[in-house]
Amino acid sequence: MTTAPSTKTVVVLNGPNLNLLGTREPAVYGSSTLADVEQLCRQACARHGWTLDFRQSNHEGDLVDAIHEAGRLQAQGLLAGVVLNAGAYTHTSVALLDAIKGTAVPLVELHISNVFAREAFRHHSYISPAARAVMCGWGVQGYAMAIDGLQHWQD
Numbered sequence: 001m002t003t004a005p006s007t008k009t010v011v012v013l014n015g016p017n018l019n020l021l022g023t024r025e026p027a028v029y030g031s032s033t034l035a036d037v038e039q040l041c042r043q044a045c046a047r048h049g050w051t052l053d054f055r056q057s058n059h060e061g062d063l064v065d066a067i068h069e070a071g072r073l074q075a076q077g078l079l080a081g082v083v084l085n086a087g088a089y090t091h092t093s094v095a096l097l098d099a100i101k102g103t104a105v106p107l108v109e110l111h112i113s114n115v116f117a118r119e120a121f122r123h124h125s126y127i128s129p130a131a132r133a134v135m136c137g138w139g140v141q142g143y144a145m146a147i148d149g150l151q152h153w154q155d
């Protein structure tokens with residue numbers, strides 16, 4: 001008797017201050033809350049039959065740990081991919097770069113705003129060299145688009 005394969009998981013990670021979505025600089029980030037974003041992600045995952053693991057943390061080490069966890073799923077063939085909005089850690093964190101390289105998880109770097117139309121310090125990303133894809137400027141709909149895009153990386 002064969003057992004049915006377990007469903008793959010999409011890990012969506014949100015970094016610092018993204019818990020403030022909805023009230024944080026609405027002219028830049030829009031009026032959707034993080035709960036709304038989670039709902040968008042849940043609907044996108046449902047379209048593909050994937051499980052969603054959706055997290056937010058203001059602490060760099062939590063995000064590193066979450067990437068390591070995703071790496072363990074990847075090793076078991078149970079990861080559809082990671083969507084990471086690292087917030088300001090994008091522009092500062094060698095630790096996140098090393099975690100992505102160290103686990104080799106298939107990862108989309110995502111930003112709600114178009115970081116290239118903003119301050120110069122947002123133009124550099126430590127994440128991009130280790131990301132398989134980068135997207136920015138699509139607002140919160142970008143999360144759903146990123147999840148749909150993961151379909152193209154599945155065997």
Ligand code: DQA
Nearest residue numbers: 085086087088111112113122
């Ligand atoms: C952001 C862009 C970053 O520069 C900023 O620090 C954030 C959010 C975005 O989603 O547009 O916190 O990642």
